Amino acid sequence: MALRGSLHALFRVWTYREYALFMGGQGPSLMTLWMQRVGVGWLAWELTHSPAWLGAVAAADLAPMIVLAPFAGVLTDRGNPLAQARIAQALFVVQAITMATFTLTGLMTIELLFGLSLVSGSLQPLASTARFAIVPATVPREAFATAIATDSALFNASRFVGPALAGLLIPFAGVGGTFVVHAIGCTIFSSTLAMMRLAPPDRKGRRRNSILGEVGESFAYISRHPGIGPLFLMLTAVSICIRPMQDMMPGFAGSVFDAGAVGLAWLTSAMGVGALASALWIAMRGHISGLARTVVHGCLGLAISVFGFVATDILWVSIVFSALAGFTFNLMTTGTQTLVQSSIADELRGRIMGTYTVIYRGTPAFGAVAVGALAETIGLRTTLGISAAVTLAAWALTAPRRRAITAAVERK
Numbered sequence: 182m183a184l185r186g187s188l189h190a191l192f193r194v195w196t197y198r199e200y201a202l203f204m205g206g207q208g209p210s211l212m213t214l215w216m217q218r219v220g221v222g223w224l225a226w227e228l229t230h231s232p233a234w235l236g237a238v239a240a241a242d243l244a245p246m247i248v249l250a251p252f253a254g255v256l257t258d259r260g261n262p263l264a265q266a267r268i269a270q271a272l273f274v275v276q277a278i279t280m281a282t283f284t285l286t287g288l289m290t291i292e293l294l295f296g297l298s299l300v301s302g303s304l305q306p307l308a309s310t311a312r313f314a315i316v317p318a319t320v321p322r323e324a325f326a327t328a329i330a331t332d333s334a335l336f337n338a339s340r341f342v343g344p345a346l347a348g349l350l351i352p353f354a355g356v357g358g359t360f361v362v363h364a365i366g367c368t369i370f371s372s373t374l375a376m377m378r379l380a381p382p383d384r385k386g387r388r389r390n391s392i393l394g395e396v397g398e399s400f401a402y403i404s405r406h407p408g409i410g411p412l413f414l415m416l417t418a419v420s421i422c423i424r425p426m427q428d429m430m431p432g433f434a435g436s437v438f439d440a441g442a443v444g445l446a447w448l449t450s451a452m453g454v455g456a457l458a459s460a461l462w463i464a465m466r467g468h469i470s471g472l473a474r475t476v477v478h479g480c481l482g483l484a485i486s487v488f489g490f491v492a493t494d495i496l497w498v499s500i501v502f503s504a505l506a507g508f509t510f511n512l513m514t515t516g517t518q519t520l521v522q523s524s525i526a527d528e529l530r531g532r533i534m535g536t537y538t539v540i541y542r543g544t545p546a547f548g549a550v551a552v553g554a555l556a557e558t559i560g561l562r563t564t565l566g567i568s569a570a571v572t573l574a575a576w577a578l579t580a581p582r583r584r585a586i587t588a589a590v591e592r593k
Contacts, residue, residue: 191464194328199377200319206373207312208335210270213359213366215343216350217277218242219449220359221298223351223442224284226431228291232561236553238291239428239546241298246306246543251396253306254535258395258528261381262314267374269308274367276300281360305542306535313534317522318379325523330464333515334457344453348446382527399532408473408524408589409533411582412517415480417540418575422568423487423510424545425552427452432561438496451500455507460515469523472516473587479512480576487569491562514541520590 195201225238257265280297283289312332320328350358403409427449434445459479463472486509490502518537525533548568556564579586 191327191331191461194320194324194331197320197324199379200316200328202373202377203315203319204332204335206370207332208339209366210273210363210370211336211339211366212343212346213363215339215449215453216347216359217280217363219344219347219446220351220356221280221294222428222431223445224289224356225291225294226435227356228289228294230435232429232432232556233553234291235428235432236425236549236551236556238295238298239425239549239553241295242302242305242546243542243549244546245299245302246309246539247546248543249303250306250310250535250538250543251399251532252392252535253310254399254532254538255392255395256307257310257314257531257535262311262318262531263374263377263379263381265307266311266315267371269304269311270367270371270374272304273301273308274364274371276304277360277364277367281357281364284355284357284360306538309538309542310531310535313518313522313538314382314530315379317527317530318382326466326469326519327464329519329522330460330466330515333511333518334460334464336460339453342453344446344449348443348450351442395532399529399536402529403533403536406589408586409521411579411586412473412476412520412590413536413540415477415575415579416513416517416537417544419480419483419510419513419572420540420544421548421551422571423483423506423548424541425548426487426490426506426565426568428545428549429552429556429561429565432556433499437494437561438499440496444496447496447500448503451503452507452510455504455509456511459508459512463512463515463519469520469591471591472520473590474583476513476516476520477576477580477583477586479509479516480572480579482509483513484569484573484576487565487572491565491569524590 195204221238221242222235225235228234276297283293283297316328316332317325347359350362354361403413430448431445434440434442434448438444438448440447466472483506486502486505490499490506493499493502518534521533521537522530552564552568555567
C-alpha cells in the first residue's frame with residue numbers, strides 16, 4: 182500500500198498540463214545538454230591533456246552564476262518567469278549551433294571552447310531562476326515536494342542517458358555530433374515552452390527596492406534563517422570541494438583508469454544513476470518530514486563515497502563509488518532544494534533560489550579551478566582525497582544543528 186501511494190504521488194504530477202509540457206520539453210534538452218558537456222570535457226582533454234584546462238573550461242561554464250544568478254533572481258521576482266525561460270532557451274539554440282559549426286569545420290581551439298562555455302554559463306542563471314519559479318507554479322502546493330524531486334529525477338536521468346549516448350556517439354560522429362544533437366534538444370524545449378500557458382505572476386502591491394537592495398535583502402534573509410542558512414553553508418562546502426569531481430572525470434578516465442571516452446561515459450553515467458535513484462526516492466516519499474536529517478546524513482555519505490573512489494585504480498570499483506557519490510550528492514542538493522522551495526514565500530522565490538543557483542552551479546567554478554590546479558601538482562586522487570576530508574569537516578560542523586534546521590524548514 183505504501184508503494185502504491187508513493188507511485189500515485191509520483192505519477193499524479195504528470196496529470197497537470199503545464200507541468201507535463203515543461204518537463205516533457207526539458208527532458209530532451211537536459212539529455213542533450215549532458216551529451217554536450219561530455220563532448221566539451223573530452224574535447225578540452227584532447228586539445229590540451231591538461232587538468233588545469235579541464236578546470237578552466239568547467240569554470241567558464243560555472244563562474245557566471247556567481248555574479249549573475251542573484252540579479253537573474255531579482256528579474257524573475259519582478260517579471261514573467263516563463264517569458265524569461267523562452268528567451269534563454271532560444272539563445273541556447275544559437276550557442277549550440279555555434280559550438281557545432283566551429284568543431285565540425287575544424288576551427289575549434291581551446292580558447293574558443295573556453296569562450297563558448299562562458300556564453301553557456303552566462304545564460305544558465307536566467308534559465309535556472311526561471312525554472313525554479315515555473316515548476317511550483319504548475320502544481321498545487323501539496324504536490325511541491327514530488328514535483329521538485331521529479332524535476333531533479335529528470336535532470337539526473339539525463340545524467341545517465343546523456344553521457345551513455347555521448348559515449349556511443351563520439352566514436353562514430355565525433356565530438357561535434359554531441360553539439361548538433363544538443364541544438365536539436367534545445368529546439369524541442371523552445372517549442373514546448375511556446376505551448377505553455379501560465380498566467381503572469383501578480384506583482385501588484387509589491388514594494389520594490391533597487392536591484393542591489395533586493396539582492397541584499399535576500400542575502401540578509403538567508404543569513405538570519407535558522408534552517409536555510411546552515412543548509413546553504415553545508416551545500417557551499419560540498420559544491421566547491423566535491424562538485425569538481427565530475428569535471429575531473431576525463432582526467433580520471435584518461436590517466437588513472439586508462440579507459441578512454443568509453444570509461445568516461447561509464448563513470449559519468451554511474452554518477453547519474455546514483456543521483457537519479459536518490460531523486461526518485463525523494464519524489465516517491467511525497468513529503469518533507471525527516472528530509473533535513475537525510476540531507477545532513479547525505480553529507481557524511483558523500484565524504485565516504487569520495488574516499489572510496491580515490492582509493493582504487495580499478496575501474497569497476499570506481500564506478501560503484503561514483504554511483505554512491507552521485508546518490509549522496511544529489512540527496513543533499515535535491516533535498517535542500519525541496520526543503521527551501523517548500524518553506525519560502527512566492528515573492529522571495531526567485532532571489533532565494535538564485536542564491537541556491539549561485540551555490541550549486543556558481544561556487545563549483547572556484548573548486549574546478551582550485552582542484553584542477555592542485556591536481557596538476559599533486560595528482561587527481563590526492564586532491565580529491567583532500568576534498569573529501571573538507572566535506573567530512575563540513576558535516577561535523579552542521580550535524581549538531583540538525584534539530585534546529587529541522588524545526589525551521591519542515592514546518593507545515
